[in-house]
Amino acid sequence: MWISRVAAALGALALVVSSCGSDDTATTDSAPTVVATTTIWADVVSNVACNGLADVQTIVPPGGDPHSFEPSLKDRETMGNATLIVANGLGLEESMTDVIDAVESDGVPVLRVGEFVDTIPAGDQHTDDTGTDSSTEDDHGADDPHIWFDPTRVSSGLPAIADALAIAGLDRTALDACVSDFTDRLASLDVDVSSTVASLPVDERLLVTNHDSLSYFADRYDFEILGSVIPSPSSLSATNPAELEALATIIDDTGVPVIFAETQHSSTDTQALAARVGNVAVVTLQTDTLGPTGSDTATYIDWLTATARTIVTALAT
Numbered sequence: 530m531w532i533s534r535v536a537a538a539l540g541a542l543a544l545v546v547s548s549c550g551s552d553d554t555a556t557t558d559s560a561p562t563v564v565a566t567t568t569i570w571a572d573v574v575s576n577v578a579c580n581g582l583a584d585v586q587t588i589v590p591p592g593g594d595p596h597s598f599e600p601s602l603k604d605r606e607t608m609g610n611a612t613l614i615v616a617n618g619l620g621l622e623e624s625m626t627d628v629i630d631a632v633e634s635d636g637v638p639v640l641r642v643g644e645f646v647d648t649i650p651a652g653d654q655h656t657d658d659t660g661t662d663s664s665t666e667d668d669h670g671a672d673d674p675h676i677w678f679d680p681t682r683v684s685s686g687l688p689a690i691a692d693a694l695a696i697a698g699l700d701r702t703a704l705d706a707c708v709s710d711f712t713d714r715l716a717s718l719d720v721d722v723s724s725t726v727a728s729l730p731v732d733e734r735l736l737v738t739n740h741d742s743l744s745y746f747a748d749r750y751d752f753e754i755l756g757s758v759i760p761s762p763s764s765l766s767a768t769n770p771a772e773l774e775a776l777a778t779i780i781d782d783t784g785v786p787v788i789f790a791e792t793q794h795s796s797t798d799t800q801a802l803a804a805r806v807g808n809v810a811v812v813t814l815q816t817d818t819l820g821p822t823g824s825d826t827a828t829y830i831d832w833l834t835a836t837a838r839t840i841v842t843a844l845a846t
Contacts, residue, residue, distance in 0.1 A: 559584075560581055560582060560583050560584045561583055561584065561612035561613070561697060561698060561699065562583070562584045562586060562610065562611050562612055563578065563583040563584070563585050563586070563611060563612060563613045563614075563615060563694070563697075564585075564586050564587075564588060564607055564608050564611040564613070564614045564615070565585060565586070565587055565588070565614075565615045565616075566587075566588050566589055566595060566614070566615070566616045566617060566621075566622050566625060566629075567587065567588075567589050567595050567617060567621075567622075567817065567818065568587050568589065568590070568591050568593075568818050568819040569677045569817075569818070569819055569829055569832070570615050570616070570617060570642065570677075571585050571586070571587040571615075572819060572828050572829045573677075573683060573686075573687075573690070573711075573829055574615050574690060574694075576707065576710075576711040576714075576829075577687055577690045577691050577694060577704060577707050577708055577711060578694055578699060578704065578707065579703075579706075579707035579710070579711070580703070580707070582694070582699050582700065582703055582704065582707070583612075583694065583699060586607060586611075588600055588604050588607070588608065588625070589622075589818070591818055591819055591820055591821045591822075591827075592792060592793055592815075592818055592820075592821070593793060593818060594793040594817060594818075595617070595621050595622050595625075595817050595818075596621065596622075596623055596624065596817070597623075597624050598622070598624055598625060599624045599625070600625050600628050604628070605628055605631075605632070608628065608629070608632045608637065609632050609635060609637060611632075611637055612638075612697045612698070613637075613638050613639075613640065613693055613694065613697045614629065614632065614633070614637055614638070614639045614640070615639075615640050615642065615690065615693070616629060616639060616640070616641045616642070617641065617642055617643050617674055617676070617677075618641025618642065618643035618644055618674070619641075619643035619644075619648065619671075619672050619673070619674035619676070620671060620672075620674055621643070621674035621675075621817075638693065638696070638697065640689065640690065640693040642676070642686045642689065642690065643672070643674060643676060644689075645685070645686045645688075645689035646676050646682045646683075646685050646686045647682065647685065648672035648673065648676065649672065649673045649744050649745060649748060650671070650672055650673070651671045651672060651673045651741065651744075652673075652741065652760075673741065673744045673745065675741075675742045675743070675744065675745055675816070675817070676745055677745075677829070677833075678742070678743060678744075678745040678746035678749070678833070678836075679745040679746065679748065679749040680715045680716075680718045680719045680722070680749075680833060681715070681719055681749065682745060683715060683829070684711075684712050684715040684716070687708045687711060687712060687715075688708065691704040691705065691707075691708045714830060715830075718830050718833060718834065719749075721834060722750065722833060722834065722837045723750065725834075725837045725838055725841055726750045726751070726837060726841060728841060728845070729841045729844055729845055731751055733844055733845070734747075734750070734751060734752040734753060734844065735752070735753055735755050735783055735785045735844070736752050736753065736754045736755060736785075736789065736840075737754075737755050737756055737757070737758075737776065737779075737780060737785055737787070737788045737789065738754070738757045738758070738788070738789045738791075738816075739757065739758050739759060739788075739789065739790050739791045739796070739798075739799050739816075740757050740758065740759035740760075740791070741754070741757045741759070741760060742791070742816045742817065743789075743816070746836075746837075746840075750837075755776070755779050755780070755783060755785060756772075756775075756776040756779055757776075758773065758776070758788070758798050758799050758802060759798075760772055773798070773802055773805075776802065777802060777805050777806050780802075780806045780809060781806060785809070785844075786808075786809060786810060786843070786844065786846060787809065787810045787811070787812050787843040787844060787846075788802060788803055788809055788810070788811050788812075789811075789812055789813075789814050789840070789843070790811050790812070790813045790814070791813065791814055791815070791816045791817070792813050792814070792815050792816075792818070793815070793816070793817060793818055796811060796813065799811055810843065810846070812839065812843040814836055814839060814840070815832065815836065819832050820832065
């Protein structure tokens with residue numbers, strides 16, 4: 530099913546690019562501008578368009594929350610002047626959707642990477658103390674957008690990104706070489722993360738998070754998600770007192786030692802839950818964003834490596 534979506538989306542993208550006409554040939558001597566919505570996808574795109582094949586810019590800054598980020602007029606102008614926009618899709622950029630759709634209607638091609646990978650339905654790994662699905666009603670029928678927590682899924686989306694960049698005018702041979710190199714590096718990343726996780730016994734791979742963001746990580750590396758403070762893949766959803774009390778009981782019963790908060794969101798409810806349970810640490814992750822330039826999480830590979838180590842270390846204590 531998702532393969533047919535790939536063909537349809539790329540066909541539509543080709544039509545949009547061709548409709549832009551031939552007036553943009555002045556970019557021959559300079560790299561075309563490709564705008565990614567998030568820092569994670571900006572880094573991935575930079576690796577597909579390696580060696581400066583494209584000028585890759587980001588809308589949501591490091592540390593920002595793509596769920597709630599509202600683009601400024603300048604951001605709207607940046608997207609409107611882009612050769613290509615690369616978004617996650619799957620509802621991630623929920624506060625940017627109107628602007629992205631408007632720019633696309635104006636003729637700027639938009640690639641939504643989530644349409645090109647095998648996704649997990651929202652709430653699939655989220656169970657309550659009875660073992661039943663406790664995701665919110667609004668989440669059913671939706672797909673979890675946090676696909677970057679599985680490097681094999683990111684790798685599966687690289688050809689679509691390369692195809693979109695080629696349609697936008699970048700050199701196909703150079704793109705193929707970049708994709709081959711980055712695919713190998715992502716395979717090595719997957720091996721490294723698997724090795725890091727292997728040190729943690731399977732029965733200790735239990736996750737409690739701020740919102741449902743780690744399903745792909747759990748699926749790939751054999752973790753169980755016990756629950757979330759916000760039981761939704763959207764950070765804009767609200768907490769529920771009854772569900773928080775049930776989650777506190779789960780934490781008590783399992784003895785899980787840590788709740789994972791997020792740098793881009795308030796940890797007030799998470800801290801309150803930890804205080805309610807007692808003897809539970811709160812560890813902060815960068816779930817939807819890379820770190821600033823020069824930090825040890827400034828690239829996708831470094832970020833996932835550091836995230837896996839943080840999770841394993843916290844659970845092993």
